[in-house]
Amino acid sequence: MTVLLSVQGVTKRFGGLQALTHVTFDLPEGQILGLIGPNGAGKTTLFNAINGIYPPEEGRIIFREKDVTTAKTYDHARMGMARTHQIVQPLNDLTVRENVMVGACFGRENQSLGHATDTAAEVLNFVELAARSDQLAGSLNVAQKKRLEMARALAARPYLLLLDEVLAGLNSSEIGNMVEMVKSIRERGITIIMIEHVMKAVMSVSDRIIVLDYGEQIAEGTPEEISNNEKVIEAYLGDPKLAEKLLREQED
Amino acid sequence: MKNWRNHLGLLVPLLVVAGMVLWPVATGNLSNRENSFTILKAIALASSLNILLGYTGYVSFGHIVFYGFGGYVGLYFVNEQGWSIWAGILVGGISSGLLAFLLGKAILRLRGAYFALATIGINEAMKAFVNNFDLFGGPIGMTLNFSVYRAYGGAAEALRLSFYIMAGLTFAALILSHLVRTSKFGLGLQAIRENEDAAEVMGVVAPDAKTWAYVLSAIIPGMVGVLFFFKNGNVEPHVAFPLHASIELLVMVMLGGQGTVLGPIIGAFAYQGMRGFLVTSPIFKDIQLSVSGVVLLLIVLFIPAGAIGWLRQRIPSLRRVLA
Amino acid sequence: MQQLSLLLASLPDGILLGFVYGLAAMGLTLIWGVMNVINLSHGPIIALGMFGTFFLFIRMGINPYIGLIPVAGLGLLIGIVIYFVAVHRVINAPHLSSLLATFSVNMIIIGLGTAAFTTSPYNVDFNMGSFRLGSTTILGTRLIAALIAVLFTGGLYLFLYKTRPGRYIRAVTNNRAAAELMGVPSTRILALSFGLGTMLAAVSGALIATFFPFNILSGGSYELKSFVIGVLGGLGNPIGALLGGLILGVLEGIIPAFLETSWVPVIEFALFVVILLVRPKGLFGAK
Numbered sequence: 001m002t003v004l005l006s007v008q009g010v011t012k013r014f015g016g017l018q019a020l021t022h023v024t025f026d027l028p029e030g031q032i033l034g035l036i037g038p039n040g041a042g043k044t045t046l047f048n049a050i051n052g053i054y055p056p057e058e059g060r061i062i063f064r065e066k067d068v069t070t071a072k073t074y075d076h077a078r079m080g081m082a083r084t085h086q087i088v089q090p091l092n093d094l095t096v097r098e099n100v101m102v103g104a105c106f107g108r109e110n111q112s113l114g115h116a117t118d119t120a121a122e123v124l125n126f127v128e129l130a131a132r133s134d135q136l137a138g139s140l141n142v143a144q145k146k147r148l149e150m151a152r153a154l155a156a157r158p159y160l161l162l163l164d165e166v167l168a169g170l171n172s173s174e175i176g177n178m179v180e181m182v183k184s185i186r187e188r189g190i191t192i193i194m195i196e197h198v199m200k201a202v203m204s205v206s207d208r209i210i211v212l213d214y215g216e217q218i219a220e221g222t223p224e225e226i227s228n229n230e231k232v233i234e235a236y237l238g239d240p241k242l243a244e245k246l247l248r249e250q251e252d
Numbered sequence: 253m254k255n256w257r258n259h260l261g262l263l264v265p266l267l268v269v270a271g272m273v274l275w276p277v278a279t280g281n282l283s284n285r286e287n288s289f290t291i292l293k294a295i296a297l298a299s300s301l302n303i304l305l306g307y308t309g310y311v312s313f314g315h316i317v318f319y320g321f322g323g324y325v326g327l328y329f330v331n332e333q334g335w336s337i338w339a340g341i342l343v344g345g346i347s348s349g350l351l352a353f354l355l356g357k358a359i360l361r362l363r364g365a366y367f368a369l370a371t372i373g374i375n376e377a378m379k380a381f382v383n384n385f386d387l388f389g390g391p392i393g394m395t396l397n398f399s400v401y402r403a404y405g406g407a408a409e410a411l412r413l414s415f416y417i418m419a420g421l422t423f424a425a426l427i428l429s430h431l432v433r434t435s436k437f438g439l440g441l442q443a444i445r446e447n448e449d450a451a452e453v454m455g456v457v458a459p460d461a462k463t464w465a466y467v468l469s470a471i472i473p474g475m476v477g478v479l480f481f482f483k484n485g486n487v488e489p490h491v492a493f494p495l496h497a498s499i500e501l502l503v504m505v506m507l508g509g510q511g512t513v514l515g516p517i518i519g520a521f522a523y524q525g526m527r528g529f530l531v532t533s534p535i536f537k538d539i540q541l542s543v544s545g546v547v548l549l550l551i552v553l554f555i556p557a558g559a560i561g562w563l564r565q566r567i568p569s570l571r572r573v574l575a
Numbered sequence: 576m577q578q579l580s581l582l583l584a585s586l587p588d589g590i591l592l593g594f595v596y597g598l599a600a601m602g603l604t605l606i607w608g609v610m611n612v613i614n615l616s617h618g619p620i621i622a623l624g625m626f627g628t629f630f631l632f633i634r635m636g637i638n639p640y641i642g643l644i645p646v647a648g649l650g651l652l653i654g655i656v657i658y659f660v661a662v663h664r665v666i667n668a669p670h671l672s673s674l675l676a677t678f679s680v681n682m683i684i685i686g687l688g689t690a691a692f693t694t695s696p697y698n699v700d701f702n703m704g705s706f707r708l709g710s711t712t713i714l715g716t717r718l719i720a721a722l723i724a725v726l727f728t729g730g731l732y733l734f735l736y737k738t739r740p741g742r743y744i745r746a747v748t749n750n751r752a753a754a755e756l757m758g759v760p761s762t763r764i765l766a767l768s769f770g771l772g773t774m775l776a777a778v779s780g781a782l783i784a785t786f787f788p789f790n791i792l793s794g795g796s797y798e799l800k801s802f803v804i805g806v807l808g809g810l811g812n813p814i815g816a817l818l819g820g821l822i823l824g825v826l827e828g829i830i831p832a833f834l835e836t837s838w839v840p841v842i843e844f845a846l847f848v849v850i851l852l853v854r855p856k857g858l859f860g861a862k
Contacts, residue, residue, distance in 0.1 A: 051453065053449075053453070072452070072457075073452045073453055074452045074453075074454075074455050074456060074458070077453060077454055077455030078455050082454075083453060085453075089449070089450035089453075090446075091442070091443055091446035092446055093442075093445075093446055093511075094442055094443070098439065098442070101439060102439055102440070102454050102456065103455075106440060106443075106451075106455030106456045106457075107455050112436065113435070113436050116436075156454065156455065305671075311670055311671045311674065313674070358852055359848070359851075359852065361852070362851060362855070365607075365613050366851055368613070368670065368674060369802060369806065369851060370848050370851045370852070372799070372802065373802070373803075373844045373847040373848040374844070376799060376844040377840070377841055377844035377848065379840075380837070380838075380841040380843075380844060381841045383837055383840075383841075384835070391837070499675075499678055502674075502675065503675065506675060538689075539687060540686065541682050541683075541685055541686030542682065542683045542684075542685075543686070544682055545679040545680065545681070545682030545683035546679070546683060548678070548679040548682065549660075549661055549679035549680070549683070552672050552676045552679065553664045553665065553676065556665075556668060556672055
């Protein structure tokens with residue numbers, strides 16, 4: 001099994017706030033890694049460190065055997081890392097197709113406009129947005145914007161896909177669809193890290209799970225191991241709603 | 253077939269400008285030619301600015317600095333070094349592009365109003381510097397030796413030639429604008445305009461793309477500067493770097509619609525037409541500036557997308573033609 | 576040695592003028608801080624303040640310093656009107672909209688002003704005597720103008736920190752959305768801030784008119800100076816503006832001792848761009 005991404009002792013501070021403390025893990029190719037933790041645990045910060053938005057103060061990030069710790073975020077994109085945003089970031093005044101073409105044109109394959117048009121058509125079909133290709137991205141609803149984020153990331157033909165709460169704000173049938181989509185993306189050979197609050201979903205799709213709490217990695221393991229881990233349950237007691245969810249879902 | 257449709261958006265702009273060029277030729281009227289020159293110049297400058305403003309989303313309040321700087325450099329070589337107007341125009345365009353490249357590396361880090369302020373500062377610093385620069389004649393500027401025109405068959409012929417060069421530069425500006433808009437590079441610029449951070453996450457190398465957009469938006473203004481000062485026969489610092497002319501260009505782009513090829517043309521027409529009417533109107537002549545101000549305010553407040561943007565929003569089927 | 580005496584001669588004047596420039600810049604930077612709008616009608620408002628002094632003093636015989644009261648009142652009123660007519664609708668629009676909206680107000684004022692007053696120079700012949708300080712002569716009008724500028728700064732400080740509307744203004748500056756949630760009437764506060772900004776511009780114009788000739792276009796160069804000062808002191812930091820004004824005044828006093836006066840704007844604007852790049856929060860702001 002080849003290691004696609006290796007995060008080694010990554011530490012990040014914002015002023016006096018310790019956002020990440022020595023986060024360390026290896027991600028083998030083809031896996032889905034779930035990243036969970038209470039609000040403010042540093043999950044999105046870890047994404048930002050991995051894809052070069054805020055380079056970490058300490059530690060190294062190795063992607064496909066290259067040190068990318070201090071590389072710019074666009075370099076990460078070109079090397080094959082793509083992500084979606086927790087708060088959707090559509091390019092409002094461009095059409096849905098053009099949004100996806102940006103991903104294709106400037107992503108790993110550096111596609112030409114013509115090639116990108118074909119890629120966009122294919123990817124939009126996959127995320128079931130094809131009918132809205134000519135609409136302005138700003139006119140989509142939230143669930144559609146989430147799928148647009150996904151389409152843009154996929155169009156880049158990435159090796160690694162970072163999904164930041166793609167399920168948040170969706171209703172249960174939309175969640176079901178999205179989970180299926182994530183699974184079929186993995187089947188295409190794309191490695192995934194997903195930040196998620198919807199426990200049932202993350203437990204069902206992840207091969208492994210890492211739990212962050214106050215920037216510290218408090219547990220790592222298979223979904224079964226995580227749901228029985230005392231430290232995790234303790235951490236979630238600080239966030240009663242999530243603790244309750246976790247416990248309830250375990251009983252299912 | 254597909255290719256042909258991709259370039260449909262350029263058709264209307266080219267036809268409009270071709271009409272603009274043919275009008276004085278057909279009527280043989282010199283004052284029509286002067287009017288046409290003024291409008292063509294406005295179209296060329298506004299279309300160039302649109303590459304930065306409309307496609308990339310950066311508001312330059314001092315774009316006229318490239319017109320002034322390139323113009324000064326070109327005229328210096330034409331007048332003092334005996335270069336031809338062609339070589340002068342070329343060197344004017346190159347030096348403005350170079351200036352934009354150097355400036356762009358520094359100031360395109362700034363966003364929003366901070367960038368706008370920096371461009372004002374650069375224009376004013378440049379104006380003040382040229383005012384002190386003896387090689388360019390300091391505060392007096394440079395006056396063209398009348399003998400320079402002789403190489404082109406005398407003053408009248410030189411002016412006629414200037415008109416055709418202006419027409420050529422305007423066509424070049426439109427084609428450049430269209431090529432940028434329909435290219436992959438242009439798609440990256442538009443992504444930056446919509447959301448620079450998201451664009452970078454998708455792999456757009458924003459610092460480079462912005463710098464090249466700045467360079468492309470600076471070259472033709474530099475060339476137009478050389479031509480205009482050549483035609484005018486002289487140049488002075490306050491004629492070369494008028495801050496209000498920068499803002500007029502913004503107004504034109506805004507009037508017609510940012511981010512479209514046709515928009516700046518319509519805007520330049522409308523703005524020059526309105527000014528021409530107001531300056532000669534017995535009622536408005538004294539307060540023409542105020543009337544322009546009121547019109548601008550109404551447009552900013554009520555149709556911020558400009559004429560073309562407004563049409564595109566209302567009638568989506570026109571999108572391909574009104575590119 | 577000769578340079579030193581030149582320096583000593585021009586420095587006090589520069590400092591005094593600096594305070595008045597600072598007052599003008601304070602108006603610009605207050606508006607920027609509260610609503611992120613660069614007021615491009617700033618210059619013409621300064622010019623209107625100049626004409627205010629002219630009409631009150633020359634035509635009506637009112638002492639220019641008493642005349643500051645009606646000038647300030649009118650400045651406040653004009654600002655509030657401008658806010659509701661031109662700014663309110665574009666307050667959340669992209670920067671280009673508010674820049675062009677305030678620029679169109681600039682065009683309207685300049686157009687009407689040119690029609691009414693032409694562009695020939697006006698002069699307020701007002702003398703407050705002068706006194707010698709070492710080898711330099713200091714004009715009374717400039718000294719008083721500087722004192723009034725400092726007084727206004729103090730007044731603004733007290734207003735912002737000790738009164739309820741002042742606290743509201745600071746709250747909106749800090750975070751408009753949060754302030755609205757706390758029940759701050761943000762529209763009224765924005766209008767008031769815009770009015771205060773133009774009031775300061777008008778007052779500075781009225782003071783400048785007591786010692787420099789002017790016309791309707793004169794505000795433009797003070798508007799540009801206000802940009803430079805605003806950036807020196809930190810855009811959005813009204814108190815920093817006074818210090819920024821002082822720095823500019825000192826520069827204008829020092830540079831002519833070493834270089835020709837025509838180099839002053841080159842250095843000023845180059846400095847302006849450099850500060851924007853290196854310390855966009857101003858010399859005194861957090862980095």
